Amino acid sequence: MATETLKGKTIAFLATDGFEQVELTKPWEAIKESGAEVHLISLKSGKIQGVHHDEKGDQFSVDKTVDEVSAENYEGLVLPGGVFNPDALRMNETAVDFVRDFFKQGKPVAAVCHGPWTLIEADVVQGRRMTSWPSLKTDLKNAGAEWVDEECVCDQGLVTSRNPDDLPAFCKKAIEEFAEGKHAGQTV
Incomplete structure (x- = not known):
């Protein structure tokens, strides 16, 4: 059932080769159904390769x-x-700056599974x-985050989840955070 919750908003999806396909397609469909325009942003033009594990x-198409x-x-x-997607993104200075700028501007960000690796690089x-895929627990703790094993965590406009099973939440x-918009407390 489509809603107009995000009508007039444009949401970026940042990914490159090796992204977990369902972690792009499910949020993409849900956000589009909520009325937003969505853009697939990548390191290169053309097409990028999804994976199923x-x-x-x-x-x-990018x-x-x-x-x-x-x-x-x-x-x-x-x-x-x-695994490959955020590892490549965090090695690209322009991609890391793009991610960091959302925080500087106090805008909501949603990262699932291994996606937080790029957030660590953006400091x-x-x-x-x-939360995240369990193998990122130590990386996130070492970067100063409080890691928890929960389906979906939201901290000042930053939404994180562990794996594809958590995608509904x-x-x-x-969508709720994107509809709300700016988070003053989220600035870096």
Whole structure:
């Protein structure tokens, strides 16, 4: 059932080859159904490769490269997981700056599974309560986050979840935060 909760808002999805496909497609569909315009942002133009765990998934067309965009043009950001995707994103200075800018502007961000790796690189997890895929627990703690094993955690506009099983709660909370908008307490 479509709603107009996010009508007039544009949400960025930042991903590259090796993203966990369902962690992009489920939030994409839910956010679009809520009335938002969605853009797939990546490190390169053309298509990027999704995965289903360790198997190849579908390819998806990139709307814009990270070099062509600014956080100013979006009301929120989604960071899907997958192991290769955030590992490549966190090695790209422009992608890391793009992510950090959402926090500087106090805009909501939603990251699932391995997605928080990019947040660690952007140095925006200090003092935040978060969850993730269990293997990121130590990385997040070392970066100053309080890691918890919960389905969906929201801390000042930062929504995090552990895995694809958490996507219903993740999508619902992300849409709620994107609808609410700016989070004054979220600045870095």
